[in-house]
Amino acid sequence: MVPIFTYRDERKLFAVIGAVIVAALIALVQLDAAKSGKPSILADAVTSAAFVVQSTVTAVAGAVHGMAAGIAAAPHLASQNAELREKNRALRTENARLREALALSPEATEIANAMSAIPGGIEASTIGYDPENVDRVITLDRGSRAGIAADDGVVNEDGVVGRIVSATPLESTVLLVTDGASKVPAVVQRGRWWGIATGTNGRIRLEYISQDAKLRVGDAVVTGAGRSFRAGLPLGTIARVDHPDGALYQSALLDPAASFGRISRVIVVPRN
Numbered sequence: 725m726v727p728i729f730t731y732r733d734e735r736k737l738f739a740v741i742g743a744v745i746v747a748a749l750i751a752l753v754q755l756d757a758a759k760s761g762k763p764s765i766l767a768d769a770v771t772s773a774a775f776v777v778q779s780t781v782t783a784v785a786g787a788v789h790g791m792a793a794g795i796a797a798a799p800h801l802a803s804q805n806a807e808l809r810e811k812n813r814a815l816r817t818e819n820a821r822l823r824e825a826l827a828l829s830p831e832a833t834e835i836a837n838a839m840s841a842i843p844g845g846i847e848a849s850t851i852g853y854d855p856e857n858v859d860r861v862i863t864l865d866r867g868s869r870a871g872i873a874a875d876d877g878v879v880n881e882d883g884v885v886g887r888i889v890s891a892t893p894l895e896s897t898v899l900l901v902t903d904g905a906s907k908v909p910a911v912v913q914r915g916r917w918w919g920i921a922t923g924t925n926g927r928i929r930l931e932y933i934s935q936d937a938k939l940r941v942g943d944a945v946v947t948g949a950g951r952s953f954r955a956g957l958p959l960g961t962i963a964r965v966d967h968p969d970g971a972l973y974q975s976a977l978l979d980p981a982a983s984f985g986r987i988s989r990v991i992v993v994p995r996n
Contacts, residue, residue, distance in 0.1 A: 837881065845991040846870050851895070860886075860903035860925060862987065867891045875952050877993040883958030883981025884908065884947060885990050898990070901959070902926055902980060909948035910959055912939060918948060921959055921978065928960050928978040939965045939976055952995065 848870075852863035866872055868891045876888040878898045886900040887908075899906055903923040910921040910930055917937040919930045930945060943962045947953040960978035967974050 842879070842991055842993055845993055846872060848872075848896070848990055848992055850988050850990065860900035860906075860923065860984075861889070862886075862898045862900065864896045864898060864990065864992070865894075866992070867894045867896045869893045871994060872896045872992050873994070876995055877952040877954075877957075878990050879953075879957055879993060880982055880987060880990045882983060883960070884953065885982050885984075885987060887952040888992065896992070900984060901982075902928060902984060908953065908959065909950040910945050911948045911955070912937065912962070913944045913946055914940070919975075921945065921947075924977075927963075928980055930962070930976045930978055932973045933975060935967075935972065935974055937974065939974065941965065943976075945976075945978055953993070 846866060848864040848866040850862050851865045854861050862885075864872075864878075872888060872891045874888050874891060878885040878887060884901050886898040886903070886906060888896050889899045890897045901908060901921065901923055902925065904925050906921075906923040908921045910919050911917065912919070912930070912933070915937060917933055917939070919933040921928050921930055923929075933939065939962055941962050941964065945959045945962065947955060947957040947959055949955040958981035960980045962976045963979045964977040965974065966976065
């Protein structure tokens, strides 16, 4: 006997029955939610799913819009970046200039005060020195056009620096008082003892002082009136007194008044 229903028909029947049961359950859930006045579980699930889908779509759209805006603004951003780099460079340059001006301010004030005490003095700046330190010389940025000539004295706010040994129209060379070729008339202030200040290529030696002079460490020594300097300019202070046996004179080693490691501005004192 041939069966009325095939296996495939049975599967369809079970699917229909299952769908009816699911629909009935959904209806019961919805009905129960309606009676309680609360959203059903199915409604919440559908709403959540819709929210997730909507959020994903919005995020993707926002990212695409942001990427497009970034690509469109890239040339403008590059221009702004270059402008900011240039402003930063200008600020660094100005900052360096202001720091240098601040560092020079005390010395500029001191030189201005020294200028007021030296009528006819010519202010100049150091622009060079002997890199091998063979000769104790420095080069100034002013020369004969400014009225500077050979044998003019050179001082700063601390005391004697040296004397001019050569001058061109725009530059001049100073032989420092510490050079071995430098010789300056000098006077020990306490007691007014005379001597000759000679450079030792680093410090100053006061020579040909009478054996009667009662020299002391710390005594101030100033210039005597001479070819390059007027009397009374600070030369240094006595650091050591020497009494050679059988010598007619005594000598003393001086610490220079001027600090030669940091000379940047000086005053040239014309001989006339």
